[in-house]
């Protein structure tokens with residue numbers, strides 16, 4: 001199902017574990033910060049709405065999306081978190097750099113999920129233009145940060161039960 005057929009902000013609290021006992025790390029890229037701030041706000045609001053406490057949400061910034069992997073790794077190593085959300089927005093430019101950044105973050109986040117015991121949520125917009133990013137960070141398609149927060153709660157709960 002494409003994003004255009006699924007609002008990213010929709011969730012049913014009755015199907016989501018209470019997040020009050022979980023500690024979340026959120027690593028936020030500063031590139032395209034008007035977008036990543038909206039993604040962060042969506043994630044933070046959803047975590048709090050589902051019971052998380054402000055002191056259990058630890059935010060770190062990194063320069064760009066490529067640095068999200070390192071930031072998440074260090075967050076896992078030092079902050080005793082139950083889940084990490086990586087937030088970035090990569091927008092296609094003139095060159096192949098877009099493809100390499102997106103692939104690097106994708107593989108890096110996947111590797112952290114395989115190599116560490118802490119789930120890492122992939123909240124990376126990989127868009128062709130700014131309008132697509134606006135549409136997915138609180139616009140007509142909802143907020144991918146909200147979606148990521150719900151995934152984070154569910155994965156923290158799975159980890160605790162596993």
Ligand SMILES: Nc1c(NC[C@H](O)[C@H](O)[C@H](O)CO)[nH]c(=O)[nH]c1=O
Nearest residue numbers: 029031063064065066088089090091
């Ligand atoms: N063009 C975008 C970037 N580029 C920067 C890289 O992520 C990285 O910070 C740099 O290559 C230094 O290692 N980052 C984004 O997050 N979004 C972009 O559109």
Ligand SMILES: CC(=O)[C@@H](O)COP(=O)(O)O
Nearest residue numbers: 091092093094095097098
């Ligand atoms: C994803 C990027 O790094 C990209 O925005 C950089 O733009 P360009 O490919 O025009 O250098």
